[in-house]
C-alpha cells in the first residue's frame with residue numbers, strides 16, 4: 001500500500017484560532033497514526049485577504065503545539081505558474097468559459113443555469129475563467145461522515161478557476177496542489193464539505209484519482225456559526241499549548257486523561273497519536289450550513 005500523505009492547508013487570513021487548531025490536530029493525528037507524512041501548505045493566493053505576519057504566526061503556533069510538519073512548507077504564492085499551466089490545459093480541453101458577470105448577476109441565476117457569457121465572444125481581458133460541469137458528480141463517501149449526496153438543483157452550473165482580478169481561485173489551486181503533492185487523504189473541517197463536490201469535478205477533469213476525503217466537526221459559536229476571523233475568534237494563546245491540545249482532543253470526542261493537562265505538548269501529541277481512532281471521533285457537527293454558491297471567496 002502506498003504511504004499516507006496528508007496536509008494542513010491554512011489561509012493566512014489571521015492567526016490560528018481554536019477551530020483551526022482542532023483541524024490541524026485532527027489531520028496531524030490522522031496522518032501520524034498511519035505512519036504518514038503530514039505536509040503544511042500555506043494558501044496565500046488571495047493577498048487582499050491576507051493579514052501581515054499571519055503565515056509566520058501559524059507556523060510558530062503549530063510548532064508550539066508540537067505539530068511538526070514533514071518537508072518544507074509549501075507557499076501557494078510561489079506556484080502560480082503551475083496554476084496557469086493547468087488552467088490553460090483545462091481551457092484547451094473545453095472545460096471553461098470566460099465570464100464578466102458580477103457576483104450579484106451570478107447569484108440571481110437559477111441554480112443549474114449558465115449566464116449568457118459562454119455565447120458571447122469574450123476574451124481573457126477583464127474576464128473570470130469559469131469551470132463548467134460536463135459530468136456532474138453528486139456524491140462521495142466521507143471517511144467519517146459516510147455517504148454525502150448533493151442535489152443537482154442545489155449546485156451552480158459553474159465555479160471560478162481564475163477571478164476577474166487575475167487571482168487564481170481556491171478550487172483550482174487546492175486540486176492542482178493535492179494532485180501534485182500526492183495527497184492520499186484530504187482531512188479538514190466540515191465547513192468545506194460542499195467544496196468537495198467542485199474539487200471532485202476538477203480531479204475528474206484532470207483524470208486524476210481523487211484522494212479520500214474526511215471532514216471533521218467544526219467549532220461553532222453559540223449562534224451556530226463557524227469560528228472564524230470574521231466573527232472575531234480569539235487567536236490561540238501559544239503559552240497554553242497543553243491546555244489547548246487537551247481541549248481540542250475533548251472537542252473531538254477523544255479526551256486525554258486529566259493528568260495530561262500538566263504534561264508537555266509533546267507527550268500529549270504522542271499519547272493522542274497512539275490512541276487516535278477515527279471511528280471514535282464525534283461527527284456531531286456535520287453540515288453546519290449550506291455554503292454552495294458562496295465558495296468562490298474561500
Ligand code: GLU
Nearest residue numbers: 009010011043174188192
Ligand atoms: N485554505 C482553506 C482554509 O483555510 C482550507 C483548504 C483545504 O483544507 O482544502 O479554509
